[in-house]
Amino acid sequence: MGLMRIVVLAGGIGGARFLLGVRAYAERHGADVTAIVNVGDDVWMHGLRICPDLDSVMYTLGAGIDPDRGWGRADESWKVKEELASYQAEPTWFGLGDRDIATHLVRTNLLNAGYPLSAVTAALCERWQPGITLLPATDDRLETHVVLAEEAIHFQEWWVRHRAELPASNFVFVGAESAKPAAGVLEALAEADVILLAPSNPVVSIAPILAVPGIREALTAPVAGVSPIIGGAPVRGMADKCLSAVGVECSAQGVGRMYGGELLKSWLVDPVDRATEVEGVGVIPTPLYMTSPEATAEMVRVAVESLP
Amino acid sequence: MGLMRIVVLAGGIGGARFLLGVRAYAERHGADVTAIVNVGDDVWMHGLRICPDLDSVMYTLGAGIDPDRGWGRADESWKVKEELASYQAEPTWFGLGDRDIATHLVRTNLLNAGYPLSAVTAALCERWQPGITLLPATDDRLETHVVLAEEAIHFQEWWVRHRAELPASNFVFVGAESAKPAAGVLEALAEADVILLAPSNPVVSIAPILAVPGIREALTAPVAGVSPIIGGAPVRGMADKCLSAVGVECSAQGVGRMYGGELLKSWLVDPVDRATEVEGVGVIPTPLYMTSPEATAEMVRVAVESLP
Numbered sequence: 001m002g003l004m005r006i007v008v009l010a011g012g013i014g015g016a017r018f019l020l021g022v023r024a025y026a027e028r029h030g031a032d033v034t035a036i037v038n039v040g041d042d043v044w045m046h047g048l049r050i051c052p053d054l055d056s057v058m059y060t061l062g063a064g065i066d067p068d069r070g071w072g073r074a075d076e077s078w079k080v081k082e083e084l085a086s087y088q089a090e091p092t093w094f095g096l097g098d099r100d101i102a103t104h105l106v107r108t109n110l111l112n113a114g115y116p117l118s119a120v121t122a123a124l125c126e127r128w129q130p131g132i133t134l135l136p137a138t139d140d141r142l143e144t145h146v147v148l149a150e151e152a153i154h155f156q157e158w159w160v161r162h163r164a165e166l167p168a169s170n171f172v173f174v175g176a177e178s179a180k181p182a183a184g185v186l187e188a189l190a191e192a193d194v195i196l197l198a199p200s201n202p203v204v205s206i207a208p209i210l211a212v213p214g215i216r217e218a219l220t221a222p223v224a225g226v227s228p229i230i231g232g233a234p235v236r237g238m239a240d241k242c243l244s245a246v247g248v249e250c251s252a253q254g255v256g257r258m259y260g261g262e263l264l265k266s267w268l269v270d271p272v273d274r275a276t277e278v279e280g281v282g283v284i285p286t287p288l289y290m291t292s293p294e295a296t297a298e299m300v301r302v303a304v305e306s307l308p
Numbered sequence: 309m310g311l312m313r314i315v316v317l318a319g320g321i322g323g324a325r326f327l328l329g330v331r332a333y334a335e336r337h338g339a340d341v342t343a344i345v346n347v348g349d350d351v352w353m354h355g356l357r358i359c360p361d362l363d364s365v366m367y368t369l370g371a372g373i374d375p376d377r378g379w380g381r382a383d384e385s386w387k388v389k390e391e392l393a394s395y396q397a398e399p400t401w402f403g404l405g406d407r408d409i410a411t412h413l414v415r416t417n418l419l420n421a422g423y424p425l426s427a428v429t430a431a432l433c434e435r436w437q438p439g440i441t442l443l444p445a446t447d448d449r450l451e452t453h454v455v456l457a458e459e460a461i462h463f464q465e466w467w468v469r470h471r472a473e474l475p476a477s478n479f480v481f482v483g484a485e486s487a488k489p490a491a492g493v494l495e496a497l498a499e500a501d502v503i504l505l506a507p508s509n510p511v512v513s514i515a516p517i518l519a520v521p522g523i524r525e526a527l528t529a530p531v532a533g534v535s536p537i538i539g540g541a542p543v544r545g546m547a548d549k550c551l552s553a554v555g556v557e558c559s560a561q562g563v564g565r566m567y568g569g570e571l572l573k574s575w576l577v578d579p580v581d582r583a584t585e586v587e588g589v590g591v592i593p594t595p596l597y598m599t600s601p602e603a604t605a606e607m608v609r610v611a612v613e614s615l616p
Binding site for chain 2: 046047048077079080082083084086087088089098099101102103105106108109112124127
């Protein structure tokens with residue numbers, strides 16, 4: 001029997017920290033790990049292609065992340081941003097750090113040369129050696145837009161510029177209908193022994209991955225999900241605002257039911273949420289605070305062992 | 309009678325410093341100044357369009373230049389460059405400073421949106437307020453390549469990477485045949501009362517401007533040139549190596565004769581070079597060290613007053 005193969009669907013900071021635990025678990029148990037990462041947050045700014053979720057994951061696993069912010073590079077400076085503002089170049093509200101910009105330059109240059117995002121990500125990971133195969137959900141353009149009262153804006157504008165404070169009525173994944181899974185995604189899912197849903201934002205991190213036609217159908221291995229909501233609130237971020245926009249209760253039970261029994265075999269919730277019930281899904285109370293990679297690895301062990 | 313109109317052909321650091329003097333002269337005498345700037349040094353690196361001569365002039369006139377290096381921004385940092393090297397992104401030998409990169413991002417973004425370089429330069433100058441109209445010689449792609457024994461390489465590679473140490477047999481201005489003068493260039497020349505050749509490198513700064521079809525023919529106003537060579541050596545830079553490659557003696561007389569009587573009415577040389585003779589050209593000895601904008605303004609006064 002070969003190595004166990006684990007595929008994780010992930011996005012953002014919660015996804016990045018979860019993957020630290022998955023990697024720790026895999027190192028101990030000899031598993032092979034592939035992360036399929038959300039690209040709905042990706043955006044062009046100042047002519048640069050920015051992939052916040054791929055970068056958060058890559059920097060976190062490569063020990064280049066700013067641990068306090070949870071995004072962008074450690075030991076960062078902001079000269080370019082300052083100068084762009086002096087040119088009155090819009091947008092001025094997005095945090096483009098100097099070190100971070102080098103990543104975007106390399107990526108943009110390779111994309112403009114015709115390489116797909118999956119190949120570009122692999123090239124960037126040559127440097128960062130994340131120890132996990134990182135795949136974008138799709139090589140095609142898929143962007144999460146937020147439907148407001150009278151317009152729809154890019155997710156980043158809603159999230160970063162407006163701090164998720166404008167009332168949203170829905171999220172649309174522009175380009176999803178015609179997007180194809182990125183190179184390697186269907187192969188990784190076909191070979192997976194277990195699939196994990198990271199405790200990422202279910203509405204804007206996990207849902208855009210599942211919106212790529214073909215991915216949901218390819219989840220034939222058993223799936224365990226980890227709740228991003230503990231005691232009725234997101235551990236970090238603004239998932240509560242996203243959930244309320246789509247009419248889902250901000251609770252471990254609400255998110256578990258949103259994913260539902262067709263997707264999940266197991267649903268890990270924190271012990272404070274042990275009363276959670278999701279039809280057709282095994283609810284497993286286990287501590288969900290990701291206080292260290294080791295604590296998260298234990299969560300991963302519980303998730304893996306909950307599956308047939 | 310309106311303002312006197314002065315047009316200067318210029319490139320690089322010598323051009324930038326000369327323009328400080330032209331501006332000082334113009335402020336005192338109420339003249340209007342347009343600089344037609346070399347683009348032969350321009351280059352794509354890391355997906356960014358870099359215009360070293362336009363930037364040296366813009367930063368110098370806008371008080372943003374690093375006065376010691378003579379190129380790039382004051383108070384510069386090099387994080388992006390360091391990171392690009394960590395990605396092993398080539399080339400690693402070109403000095404892309406963090407503040408400088410913002411200029412290239414804005415420029416590249418506008419060029420990619422379809423604006424010609426002349427319009428992009430005007431947009432960048434909105435910030436820097438150089439007090440002089442800056443025009444690229446052409447909006448088309450014109451690049452100086454250096455002919456070596458067995459290959460030709462971009463001027464920047466020869467100049468910056470190899471410190472002009474590889475034996476060059478010629479310089480070719482790739483794209484020159486089909487280049488057109490940039491928007492505004494022919495109009496400025498048609499309205500000029502006097503035309504000045506800055507003490508820039510004659511081979512790789514002034515010659516590529518004159519290589520744009522239509523520009524040389526449009527020099528109908530009288531032309532005064534300022535020698536970049538004093539006492540048989542360039543004041544700064546490596547013009548000696550460029551001159552020897554094209555078989556021109558590195559002297560005020562050599563360069564004056566290279567330009568010749570068809571182009572020049574007057575030729576300003578330093579008093580140390582007062583023995584200079586150029587057929588059909590009035591040789592005018594006057595101090596040529598640009599020790600301050602005021603000293604340079606005096607040189608400009610002599611040049612202007614030497615013309616009919």
